[in-house]
Amino acid sequence: DIQLTQSPSFLSASVGDRVTITCRASQGISSYLAWYQQKPGKAPKLLIYAASTLQSGVPSRFSGSGSGTEFTLTISSLQPEDFATYYCQQLNSYPFTFGPGTKVDIK
Amino acid sequence: QVQLQESGPGLVKPSQTLSLTCTVSGGSISSGGYYWSWIRQHPGKGLEWIGYIYYSGSTYYNPSLKSRVTISVDTSKNQFSLKLSSVTAADTAVYYCARARGIAKGRYYFDYWGQGTLVTVSS
Numbered sequence: 001d002i003q004l005t006q007s008p009s010f011l012s013a014s015v016g017d018r019v020t021i022t023c024r025a026s027q028g029i030s031s032y033l034a035w036y037q038q039k040p041g042k043a044p045k046l047l048i049y050a051a052s053t054l055q056s057g058v059p060s061r062f063s064g065s066g067s068g069t070e071f072t073l074t075i076s077s078l079q080p081e082d083f084a085t086y087y088c089q090q091l092n093s094y095p096f097t098f099g100p101g102t103k104v105d106i107k
Numbered sequence: 108q109v110q111l112q113e114s115g116p117g118l119v120k121p122s123q124t125l126s127l128t129c130t131v132s133g134g135s136i137s138s139g140g141y142y143w144s145w146i147r148q149h150p151g152k153g154l155e156w157i158g159y160i161y162y163s164g165s166t167y168y169n170p171s172l173k174s175r176v177t178i179s180v181d182t183s184k185n186q187f188s189l190k191l192s193s194v195t196a197a198d199t200a201v202y203y204c205a206r207a208r209g210i211a212k213g214r215y216y217f218d219y220w221g222q223g224t225l226v227t228v229s230s
Binding site for chain 1: 153154155156167169170171205208210211213214215216217218220221222223
């Protein structure tokens with residue numbers, strides 16, 4: 001199985017901050033990576049697929065980049081509704097796997 | 108707008124079979140182009156892909172659960188289902204159904220999710 005790690009596992013930030021989350025894969029996965037946002041008690045919400053393609057309806061302050069084994073999710077200006085946990089998912093090979101998550105909390 | 112809704116017992120006894128159904132509205136499973144998935148999340152933990160099914164009945168399962176999992180589809184009801192046998196406390200989790208959309212053969216992400224249902228395994 002392809003293992004995904006995320007860093008940091010937790011970050012504390014303020015509204016308006018630029019936030020970057022990193023996802024690393026245990027082997028190359030080309031651009032086959034997605035990012036999700038999950039709020040407490042809710043289902044995950046797709047933000048980005050194919051490493052950098054913004055899902056329809058997702059604000060443009062979210063962006064993704066990377067290929068191979070290292071990927072980043074950037075929130076250009078953190079908004080109150082962005083405080084949540086973020087997961088990456090590799091779709092390169094079976095079984096699909098998710099990262100352990102990065103919780104973004106209010107400073 | 109596609110919507111998915113999980114249903115099934117919230118409490119299952121150890122060694123029994125967990126059974127959940129996902130009802131899809133706003134789109135037809137039979138139209139093709141998507142796989143229909145089950146994903147679970149242990150309390151306070153990350154996400155685990157269980158498997159998925161195409162409307163034709165073709166399935167892919169996570170090898171870690173494959174011996175205990177069956178996913179089936181009922182296109183007449185626009186539903187798909189999960190059965191997980193011989194459950195233990197380790198199977199206590201929130202179970203989500205989701206639509207899997209592909210960007211290439213065998214490469215799928217999950218664009219629509221149900222709200223999730225907590226299944227507790229306990230006697």
